[in-house]
Amino acid sequence: MQTCSVHALPYRADPTTYFDLIKEAEGAVLLDSGRPVATRGRYDLMSAWPLATVQIKPDESGRVYFDRLRHALDTLGEAALPDDMELPFAGGLIGYLAYDFGRRLERLPNHAQDDLGLPEARLGLYGWALISDHERMSSQLVFHPSLADSEREHLVALFSSAPAPAQHGVFRLEAPFNADITAEQYRQGIESIQAYISSGDCYQINFTQRFQAPCTGSSWHAYRALRAACPTPFSGYIRIEGGAVLSHSPERFLQLKQRQVETRPIKGTRPRGTDPQSDAALAAELLASPKDRAENVMIVDLLRNDLGRSCRTGSVRVPELFALESYPNVHHLVSSVRGELADGLDVFNLLAGSFPGGSITGAPKIRAMEIIDELEATRRALYCGSLLYIDVRGEMDSSIAIRSVLIKSNRAYCWGGGGIVKDSTWQEEYAESIAKVSVLMKTLEAL
DSSP states (O other): OOBOEEEEEOOOSSTHHHHTTTTTSTTOEEEEOOTTTOOSOOEEEEEOSOSEEEEOOTTOOHHHHHHHHHHHHHHHOOOBOOTTOOOSOSSEEEEEEOGGGGGGTSOOOOOSBOOSOOOSEEEEEESEEEEEETTTTEEEEEEOTTSOHHHHHHHHHHHHSOOOOOOOOOEEESSOOEESSOHHHHHHHHHHHHHHHHTTSOSEEEEEEEEEEEEEEOHHHHHHHHHHHSOOTEEEEEEETTEEEEEEEOOEEEEEETTEEEEOOEEEEEEOOSSHHHHHHHHHHHHHOHHHHHHHHHHHHHHHHHHHTTBOTTOOEEEEEEEEEEOSSEEEEEEEEEEEBOTTOOHHHHHHHHOSOGGGTEESHHHHHHHHHHHOSBOOTTTTSEEEEEETTSOEEEEOOOSEEEEETTEEEEEEEEEEOTTOOHHHHHHHHHHHHHHHHHHHHTO
C-alpha cells in the first residue's frame, strides 16, 4: 500500500488564518474543533479544489448514492499514513448529508415544503488536507499518493507564505431574524405531538421552528463572528452554490476509528446563568431532572438499536450516561454509545443504518420522522443533518448539524427545537427552542 506524504507547517491553534488563504476556493471546507477556546476537539481539517464532487441525483436512493461514494473512494485509492502519524484523514470525502437525505433511506411522506432546494447530499473527493493536531501541537499538509507533484508544490508554497493582511469582508443582516411560525402555531404543534404520544404512536418527537433574515456580504465573516461567540468542537464551514453552511455544533453523530464506533447524543438542555451561583444551580437542576434523564435514556436506547444494525452482536455498550457539557449559552446532558463494526460491513452500512441521528428525530425513529414531516411546514434542509469526512481507510467522523446557519441566495436560516414528551409544557419548550440559537441570531444581528 502506498503512503501519504506529509509536509510540516508552523502550528496554529486557530485554523482561520490558514483557511483565509483558501476561503474563496472551489469546494473550500473547514471542519473546526473550535480551538483555542473550545477544548474537547483534537483536530482541525481543511481542504479545497476537490478532484470530483458527488451530489445526489433526483430520485436516487441513498444506498445507490453510497455505492457512488464507495466508487469515488476506490478511484482515489487506498493509502496509509506514515507510521509515526496519528491523523484522521489520508484523502477522501468531505461534505454534508442534509436531514432530508433520510427520505432517501426510508419511505417517508412528502408534506413539508422544500422551499430552499438544498441538495440532500454533497461530498467532495479531496486528495489533500491541512490538519492541525492540538494534542501534539502540530500542523501539517497531508497529500494522497495520487496527487500530482505540481499540486503538492503549489500547496506547500501557498501555506508557507507569509500571511496576507486578513480581508474578511463584511456581513450584515438587512433585518432581524423572524420566526416562520407564531408561538400559537408552536403550541398547536406540541399539542398534536402530545396527542400522538397519548395514543401510543410515539414516545418523543423532536419539534423544530425555523428563523430567517435577509443578508448580504461575506459568509466567512459571519462564520468567524459566530466562532468567536460560540466555539464548539464540531464546527464547520462549507462553501456551497449561492452561499455557505456555517455550523457550530456541540454534538458528534458517528465516529468510526479502527472499526470502533461512537455516538454522543445530546438530550437535555438548560440556559447558562447570569452569575456563577445561578449557573451552577441550572447545571445541577439539569443533572437531577427526571424528565431530561428519561428523555436521554429514550434516545440512548434508540441509538443502541441503530448501532446494533451495523455493529458486532454484543459489542454495543453505554460507557457514559448523563454527562454535563457546558457551552457559552447552554448546559447539555450528554451520553456515549459505542460498538464495534461487524465483519463485512463498512462506513456506508453504518450510515445507512443510523442516519439521521436519533437525538434529533425522536422515538421510534421512523414514526417520529413521519410526524415531523406532517407538523413542520418546511423541510429542515441542512439542520439536523451531518457534516462529515470519510477517508480512504474507511474512517469517519461526523456531527449533528444543530446550532447551524445556512446562507443561501442572500438569506440566512437557522433552526431551534427540542424533544417533546408527554409532560412537556409548551411555554418551556418554546423558550428552549429560541435559547438554543439565540447566540447565533444575536451575534449576526449585531454585525
